[in-house]
Amino acid sequence: MNGRREFDFIEAIRRQQRRDPRVPVGIGDDTAVLFGGSKDWLATVDMLVEGVHFDRTLMTPGQIGRKAMGVNLSDIAAMAGEPVAALVAIALPRGSEPSLGEELLEGMRQIGEEYGTTIIGGDTNRSTAGLVISVTLLGHPTGRGPVLRSGARVGDAVCVTGSLGYSLVRHHWDFTPRVREATTLHADYEIHSMMDLSDGLASDIFHLAHESGCGFRIRADLIPVVDALITDDRSPLDHALNDGEDFELLFTLPKTEAERLVQRQPLVVPVTIIGEVTAGNNVLLVNAEGKETVLRPGGYVHEW
Amino acid sequence: MNGRREFDFIEAIRRQQRRDPRVPVGIGDDTAVLFGGSKDWLATVDMLVEGVHFDRTLMTPGQIGRKAMGVNLSDIAAMAGEPVAALVAIALPRGSEPSLGEELLEGMRQIGEEYGTTIIGGDTNRSTAGLVISVTLLGHPTGRGPVLRSGARVGDAVCVTGSLGYSLVRHHWDFTPRVREATTLHADYEIHSMMDLSDGLASDIFHLAHESGCGFRIRADLIPVVDALITDDRSPLDHALNDGEDFELLFTLPKTEAERLVQRQPLVVPVTIIGEVTAGNNVLLVNAEGKETVLRPGGYVHEW
Numbered sequence: 001m002n003g004r005r006e007f008d009f010i011e012a013i014r015r016q017q018r019r020d021p022r023v024p025v026g027i028g029d030d031t032a033v034l035f036g037g038s039k040d041w042l043a044t045v046d047m048l049v050e051g052v053h054f055d056r057t058l059m060t061p062g063q064i065g066r067k068a069m070g071v072n073l074s075d076i077a078a079m080a081g082e083p084v085a086a087l088v089a090i091a092l093p094r095g096s097e098p099s100l101g102e103e104l105l106e107g108m109r110q111i112g113e114e115y116g117t118t119i120i121g122g123d124t125n126r127s128t129a130g131l132v133i134s135v136t137l138l139g140h141p142t143g144r145g146p147v148l149r150s151g152a153r154v155g156d157a158v159c160v161t162g163s164l165g166y167s168l169v170r171h172h173w174d175f176t177p178r179v180r181e182a183t184t185l186h187a188d189y190e191i192h193s194m195m196d197l198s199d200g201l202a203s204d205i206f207h208l209a210h211e212s213g214c215g216f217r218i219r220a221d222l223i224p225v226v227d228a229l230i231t232d233d234r235s236p237l238d239h240a241l242n243d244g245e246d247f248e249l250l251f252t253l254p255k256t257e258a259e260r261l262v263q264r265q266p267l268v269v270p271v272t273i274i275g276e277v278t279a280g281n282n283v284l285l286v287n288a289e290g291k292e293t294v295l296r297p298g299g300y301v302h303e304w
Numbered sequence: 305m306n307g308r309r310e311f312d313f314i315e316a317i318r319r320q321q322r323r324d325p326r327v328p329v330g331i332g333d334d335t336a337v338l339f340g341g342s343k344d345w346l347a348t349v350d351m352l353v354e355g356v357h358f359d360r361t362l363m364t365p366g367q368i369g370r371k372a373m374g375v376n377l378s379d380i381a382a383m384a385g386e387p388v389a390a391l392v393a394i395a396l397p398r399g400s401e402p403s404l405g406e407e408l409l410e411g412m413r414q415i416g417e418e419y420g421t422t423i424i425g426g427d428t429n430r431s432t433a434g435l436v437i438s439v440t441l442l443g444h445p446t447g448r449g450p451v452l453r454s455g456a457r458v459g460d461a462v463c464v465t466g467s468l469g470y471s472l473v474r475h476h477w478d479f480t481p482r483v484r485e486a487t488t489l490h491a492d493y494e495i496h497s498m499m500d501l502s503d504g505l506a507s508d509i510f511h512l513a514h515e516s517g518c519g520f521r522i523r524a525d526l527i528p529v530v531d532a533l534i535t536d537d538r539s540p541l542d543h544a545l546n547d548g549e550d551f552e553l554l555f556t557l558p559k560t561e562a563e564r565l566v567q568r569q570p571l572v573v574p575v576t577i578i579g580e581v582t583a584g585n586n587v588l589l590v591n592a593e594g595k596e597t598v599l600r601p602g603g604y605v606h607e608w
Contacts, residue, residue, distance in 0.1 A: 024344075028515060029453050030382035030499050031348035033445065038342055040328075044335035045425050045440060047393035051432035078334035089351035089393075089438040121349050128355035129433025134393040136349060136440035141337065149333050195334050211332060 012102055013088075013109075013119055020118040022084060032120035034085060039140040044075040050093075050130030061100050063174075064133070065107025071198065072137035073115055073177035074247045078196040079146040080186035083117040083139040083179065090134075091127035104133065115179050147186055147251070152193035152212035156277040157258035162248040162269040163224045164201060165240030175247040181267045182249055189261055194251035202241040204250060205283055206297040218275035221288040241285075241301045252277050316406055317392075317423055321413070324422040326388060336424035338389060343444040348379040354397075354434030365404050367478075368437070369411025375502065376441035377419055377481035378551045382500040383450040384490035387421040387443040387483065394438075395431035408437065419483050451490055451555070456497035456516035460581040461562030466552040466573040467528045468505060469544030479551040485571045486553055493565055498555035506545040508554060509587055510601040522579035525592040545589075545605045556581050 014027045025033035048068045050056060056064070069086065076083045088108060092101055101124060109119060117137070161181055178196070185191050193212055197204050201223070205216055225236035240246075248269075253261070258273050265271060278284075283295040295301060318331045329337035352372045354360060360368070373390065380387045392412060396405055405428060413423060421441070465485055482500070489495050497516055501508050505527070509520055529540035544550075552573075557565070562577050569575060582588075587599040599605060 030379045031346040033450055034345040036342055036344040038340055040340040041338040042335040043338060043391055043425055045391040045393045046427050047395060047429050049395045049429050049431055052430050075334045087347055087349040087440050089349045091351060091353045091436055121347055123350050125351050125353050126356050127353055132395060132436045134438035136391050146337055
C-alpha cells in the first residue's frame with residue numbers, strides 16, 4: 001500500500017522464493033494466481049501482535065517470523081492437510097531497522113519451506129506502534145478429506161500428541177507444527193475429530209465439544225506432562241491445562257483404533273490416550289482417585 | 305488465538321453469514337474449507353493500520369471495515385476476477401467497546417455481500433496500540449484468465465476508468481471497487497495489462513512498466529480530473545498524479561480496441577485514453593504543448 005518501501009520488500013520476497021509450479025503468478029501483481037487443480041482448499045489466518053504474542057526484547061525477528069508461520073502451519077495440521085501457499089501482511093514500527101522486515105520474512109520462509117509452503121503475496125505497512133504480523137495460509141486436504149472439529153462420536157478415545165504444558169519453558173516459539181504427524185494419523189487411523197492446542201487443553205477442548213455436540217471425560221493423571229522442565233510453583237498439570245501454545249494435536253478416534261495407535265506409536269512424538277468422548281455436553285476432569293471436576297468454557301482450572 | 309473473546313467474535317461472524325455452497329466448512333474449525341472445482345484462484349492481502357490508513361475520529365467502524373474489504377476487492381478487480389471468500393484478522397485496542405469488532409465486521413460483510421464474497425475465517429486479538437485490520441481475499445479469474453501487470457505491449461493505448469485525484473475530497477473510503485467494470489472490460493475487449501490505482505498514477509504506473517518491461521508516454525492534459533471538487537491550492541493534476549486511493553483501473557489494450565471502447569463507453573463510469581505504451585523503460589509525462597518530464601519510480605511529481 002505504500003510505495004517504495006513495499007516495492008523493495010516485495011522484491012525481497014520474490015528473490016528468495018523458489019519457483020513453484022502450483023503458483024503461476026506469485027509476488028508482484030495485484031493478486032497471486034494459484035493453480036486450481038481439482039482439490040479443495042483449506043484457508044486460515046492468524047495475527048501476532050507485539051506485546052501480546054511476543055516480546056521483541058526476548059525473540060529475534062527470525063524467531064517471530066517462524067512463530068507467525070508456525071501457528072498457521074499448526075492450523076493446517078489440525079485438518080490433517082498439506083500447506084501450500086502463504087500471504088503475509090506486516091506492520092513495521094516507524095523507525096525500525098530495514099533489516100527487521102527481511103529477517104521476519106526469512107524466518108517465515110525457512111519454516112514454510114520445511115513444509116513445502118511458498119509465500120505468494122504480501123503487504124507491508126508502517127505501524128504507529130508495535131510490530132503486527134498477519135499470515136494467511138492456504139493448503140489442501142488429503143484424499144481422505146479434512147478432519148473437522150465436528151466429527152467426535154460418543155465412545156471415542158481422546159488422544160494428544162507429545163507433551164503438554166511446557167510452552168513457557170521452551171519459550172513458546174520453538175514448537176513443531178504437527179503437519180507430518182497429522183497426515184500420518186489420518187492416513188492410517190480412523191480419526192473422527194481433531195484440532196491443535198493453542199489456548200490450553202482446558203479451553204480448547206470446548207471447541208471440540210461445541211462443534212461435535214458432545215461431552216468429554218478427561219483423566220488428569222493420563223495427561224502427558226513434563227515434570228522435570230517445570231521450575232515455578234505451579235504444578236505440571238496446571239501448566240498442561242491452562243498454558244496455551246503447546247501446538248500439539250488433540251483428536252478422537254474409535255477406542256480400538258486408539259489402542260492400536262498407542263501400541264504402535266508411529267510418530268516421532270508419543271501419542272497418549274487421555275480420556276473419552278461422552279454424551280451430553282459436560283467436560284469432566286477426573287483424577288486418579290475418581291474425583292470429578294466440571295470444567296467451564298474459557299475458565300481457568302484451579303489447582304486441585 | 306485468545307479464547308473467550310475470539311470465540312464470541314467468531315460466533316458473530318457465523319451468525320451473520322449466509323450459507324455459501326462454495327464453502328463447505330466456514331468459520332468455527334481450525335481452517336475453512338473451500339470447494340476446489342477446477343478454477344484457478346486469485347489471492348491477495350491488504351492491511352490497514354490506525355493512524356496510517358485511517359483515523360478513528362473521522363471514520364465510523366463500519367466505514368473502516370468497508371474500506372478494509374474494499375481495497376482487497378479492488379485488487380481482485382485489477383485481475384478482472386470474481387471475489388469469492390475473505391479471511392479477516394483484527395487487532396482491537398485494549399479497552400475498546402465490544403461493538404467495535406462487530407461494526408467493523410458488519411462493514412466488511414456488507415460490501416463483501418455486494419460482490420458475492422463470504423467471510424470464511426477470522427482471528428481477533430488485543431492490540432497494545434491502535435486498531436489493525438488485515439483482510440485476505442480469494443477469488444477466481446474468469447474463463448479468459450487473469451489480466452496481469454506484465455502484458456502491456458508497445459503501441460497499446462493506456463486507459464483509466466473514472467476520474468482521478470479526488471480521494472481526499474471524498475474522504476478516501478467512499479470508493480467503488482471496479483469489480484464489475486473490470487470483468488466487463490475483460491469480456492468484451494482485448495485488455496493486455498491492468499492494475500488498480502492505490503498509490504497514485506505517478507507511482508503505480510511504474511509497476512506496469514517494471515512487470516511489462518516497457519515505457520509509457522502519458523498525456524497530462526488527457527488525465528481525467530475533477531476540477532470542481534478540489535478546494536486546496538494544489539492543482540487537480542497534482543492530486544491525480546500524487547494522491548493515492550483512487551482505486552480506479554489503469555489498463556492497456558490495442559489502440560483500435562481502445563477507440564472502440566471510448567466510443568461505446570460501456571461502463572457506469574467514463575473510460576479515458578491517457579497515453580500509450582512505449583519501448584524502453586521511461587515514463588514520460590507530456591503536457592498539451594508537448595513539454596516532456598521523465599517521471600521517477602516512487603517520486604512525487606512536482607507542479608509543472
